[in-house]
Amino acid sequence: xxxxxxxxxxxxxxxxxxxxxxxxxxxxxxxxxxxxxxxxxxxxxxxxxxxxxxxxxxxxxxxxxxxxxxxxxxxxxxxxxxxxxxxxxxxxxxxxxxxxxxxxxxxxxxxx
Numbered sequence: 001x002x003x004x005x006x007x008x009x010x011x012x013x014x015x016x017x018x019x020x021x022x023x024x025x026x027x028x029x030x031x032x033x034x035x036x037x038x039x040x041x042x043x044x045x046x047x048x049x050x051x052x053x054x055x056x057x058x059x060x061x062x063x064x065x066x067x068x069x070x071x072x073x074x075x076x077x078x079x080x081x082x083x084x085x086x087x088x089x090x091x092x093x094x095x096x097x098x099x100x101x102x103x104x105x106x107x108x109x110x111x112x
Contacts, residue, residue: 025112067101074102077111 003010004024011022011031022031027092067083074082081103101108 001030015047069103070100072100073102074105074107077102077105079104 001024003009004027006010006029007024007027009024009026011024013033014023016023016030018098020033021072022033023029034040067085069081069083071080072082072084073080082100083103086098086099089097092105098111099108100111
């Protein structure tokens with residue numbers, strides 16, 4: 001791991017026009033690397049993966065009988081009980097998103 005000489009943040013390995021670079025996401029400082037340096041120092045390129053809302057809902061298809069439940073009205077069928085779970089869908093400094101799944105019709109909705 002390497003830190004930015006300007007602001008002290010972590011530098012991330014990226015490809016830019018067929019060149020390997022280290023870039024600070026905070027201040028934008030860029031340090032070019034040659035291919036021998038990348039191999040020698042064992043840098044690794046990683047990709048950020050962001051889930052779509054559909055993926056987040058599909059992940060939670062487990063048995064509804066083992067999930068916590070609460071009294072809330074389903075907007076689709078009007079049933080008064082639903083299973084729920086929470087996920088961090090936005091930035092770490094923002095609140096959790098609560099997902100609900102109706103125990104009767106299995107409709108899924110969310111509350112921020």
